[in-house]
Amino acid sequence: MSKETRTFHIDGNDYSFDFSVFHRFFESYQKKNSFLITEAEQNIADAISVSKDTIHSWRFKKNAPADIDTIKQLAEFLGIRDCLVLLNKKIGEDTMVANDRILDSLKKIYDAIILYLDDYDSSFAYLNQFYEFKEKKYSDEDARREIYCIANDKLHEVELVLTQEYIILHKLDIYSTLESFIHRDLCDIWDERLEYVSPEGIQIYETNLGINSHEEYEVAFNRLNEIMSEYF
Numbered sequence: 383m384s385k386e387t388r389t390f391h392i393d394g395n396d397y398s399f400d401f402s403v404f405h406r407f408f409e410s411y412q413k414k415n416s417f418l419i420t421e422a423e424q425n426i427a428d429a430i431s432v433s434k435d436t437i438h439s440w441r442f443k444k445n446a447p448a449d450i451d452t453i454k455q456l457a458e459f460l461g462i463r464d465c466l467v468l469l470n471k472k473i474g475e476d477t478m479v480a481n482d483r484i485l486d487s488l489k490k491i492y493d494a495i496i497l498y499l500d501d502y503d504s505s506f507a508y509l510n511q512f513y514e515f516k517e518k519k520y521s522d523e524d525a526r527r528e529i530y531c532i533a534n535d536k537l538h539e540v541e542l543v544l545t546q547e548y549i550i551l552h553k554l555d556i557y558s559t560l561e562s563f564i565h566r567d568l569c570d571i572w573d574e575r576l577e578y579v580s581p582e583g584i585q586i587y588e589t590n591l592g593i594n595s596h597e598e599y600e601v602a603f604n605r606l607n608e609i610m611s612e613y614f
Contacts, residue, residue, distance in 0.1 A: 390450050390469065397469035398454065399446035402552060402561060406470055406545075408441060408458045411564040431456040442566065443558055470552075482556070487547040491560060494543040497604055498536055498568065499599050507531060508576060513598055526576060533572045540564055559609055567605060571598045 390397045412422035423437040430452060439445050447453050450465070457465035505511060508529045515525035544557075544564060551557040 388446060388448060390453075392466070392469075397466070397471055399559075400468055400470040401440070401442075401443045401446070401558060402548065403470075404440060404456075405561070407462065407468075411460055426456070426459060429459040436513075438489075443562060471586040473519065483550055485613060487550040487598060488556070488610060491540075491544055491547060492606065492610055493542045495564070495568070498540050499602055499606075502571065503596055507572060507598075509550055512576075529576050537564070537569060540541065540568065542590070556609065556612065563605065563609060567602055573593075573601060 388398070400577045408422065408426070411417075411426070412419060415422070417425065420434070423441070424434045427434045427437045432452070440447070447456065453468055457463075457468055460467065462563050502508070511532055513528050515520075515528050520528065541564060544560060548557070
């Protein structure tokens with residue numbers, strides 16, 4: 383995925399927009415106010431006079447704010463006192479090599495993602511947990527709500543591992559690639575899809591859901607290995 387970034391010259395230093403920091407502040411704003419992601423995007427867009435699609439593109443690193451005034455407005459809306467928090471100071475060409483610390487950090491992220499995918503696959507896309515809630519007399523709607531909370535919590539565990547390795551990896555392109563993979567690809571395998579009923583209204587069981595969930599596992603697994611192949 384390409385992204386357009388601009389260099390900002392401030393007090394003799396060069397900075398670029400920090401997508402990772404923006405994502406964390408966006409997520410905090412969204413969750414704190416219990417907004418849907420689309421609602422949060424629209425609110426921020428309205429506040430700083432850009433389009434909702436623009437905010438969406440920042441979230442997925444397709445491009446970045448074009449001027450420092452926009453970044454200042456964004457910081458003010460998000461309650462950030464110093465807009466430099468949203469910027470990453472450039473220190474010249476990246477000379478980092480795949481040393482042991484980098485490989486160790488990548489392995490931690492890899493392991494966390496594999497555990498996440500295995501849990502998704504072995505539970506038939508959390509269908510097992512859905513039945514457990516149904517046995518406790520939960521309604522379909524309440525059971526699905528609980529499953530979405532479980533899925534979101536498990537994704538957050540992976541996000542936390544990624545964040546813990548930020549200090550080691552954030553100057554490498556692979557960090558932003560993994561960040562996009564986690565926030566988009568891993569989320570997409572369950573977001574708005576855990577209904578456990580087919581379009582024809584037929585209930586889904588382990589035998590047929592398992593095929594779909596394992597296929598999604600394999601696609602995500604192969605993509606993960608493709609990302610990591612540069613270093614391993």
